[in-house]
Amino acid sequence: MADNKRHSVGARTSGQGTSGATAGQGMAGAMVPLEVALSRAIGARVRISTSPVASTIEGTLFTACPITNLVAINTAEESKAQTGDYHVIPVSRIQSFQVLSLPSSNTDGASFSDAVPPLHALDIRALKAREAAAVGKLQESEARRGKGVTKEAQDLFDAFSRTMPARWDGSKIIVADAVSIAAPYRPDDCRPLVAGDTAALARVRMVLEMERKKIELRNASTTIGAGQRKGG
Numbered sequence: 001m002a003d004n005k006r007h008s009v010g011a012r013t014s015g016q017g018t019s020g021a022t023a024g025q026g027m028a029g030a031m032v033p034l035e036v037a038l039s040r041a042i043g044a045r046v047r048i049s050t051s052p053v054a055s056t057i058e059g060t061l062f063t064a065c066p067i068t069n070l071v072a073i074n075t076a077e078e079s080k081a082q083t084g085d086y087h088v089i090p091v092s093r094i095q096s097f098q099v100l101s102l103p104s105s106n107t108d109g110a111s112f113s114d115a116v117p118p119l120h121a122l123d124i125r126a127l128k129a130r131e132a133a134a135v136g137k138l139q140e141s142e143a144r145r146g147k148g149v150t151k152e153a154q155d156l157f158d159a160f161s162r163t164m165p166a167r168w169d170g171s172k173i174i175v176a177d178a179v180s181i182a183a184p185y186r187p188d189d190c191r192p193l194v195a196g197d198t199a200a201l202a203r204v205r206m207v208l209e210m211e212r213k214k215i216e217l218r219n220a221s222t223t224i225g226a227g228q229r230k231g232g
Contacts, residue, residue: 035064038061038097039064042062044060044100044101045061045099045101046059046060046061046098046100047100048073049097050089052093057073057087059074059085060073061073069091070088070089071088071091072086072087143167144161144167147168147171152185152215153171155215156181156208156212157173160173160204173185175204176204177193178193179197180193186208190204
């Protein structure tokens with residue numbers, strides 16, 4: 001497991017300062033967790049060996065995420081780093097890694113504006129608008145789903161919704177805020193919300209009768225098809 005791995009991190013130094021850094025099994029130096037060593041090497045050119053599928057990947061260490069336990073390596077040549085060719089590797093599969101060269105520039109004072117590829121500021125208002133739209137769609141979808149009703153009742157509701165406004169009032173279907181349909185959702189179960197609105201009542205009853213016939217035909221077709229498959 002990655003939590004039990006320990007690798008040594010050292011630096012070859014000369015009279016002029018650090019000339020390079022390496023990390024790997026069997027190297028002398030202070031023992032640190034692999035995740036810590038990787039996080040300290042972000043931006044450096046590294047060579048990583050993996051197991052159980054033996055492979056070696058060389059490139060720039062783009063990031064080391066302690067939450068997902070993944071690292072991302074940009075294997076593109078440094079001159080083509082703007083485009084990038086990224087490989088994501090689980091830390092648990094890393095057998096050893098070696099720092100080939102330190103970052104070409106001092107990143108102590110670096111900011112997001114210096115990142116490669118470039119990072120752009122988030123449009124918070126656009127994100128909030130998208131969030132509100134998504135929540136609105138979920139709420140609308142939930143409102144269109146009947147609570148404790150049969151599949152037939154939901155099918156009838158969906159059919160009405162395709163041609164005219166419909167909403168649920170408990171187990172009743174309210175069509176165009178003009179007619180209510182109570183269970184078991186037959187033409188005789190339709191009632192006008194405004195006394196004397198015979199035109200709306202007649203229309204809803206006609207549509208309801210048509211949709212019930214469609215449902216009966218679908219159910220009959222499904223039953224016949226199932227019987228044929230069973231008989232075959």
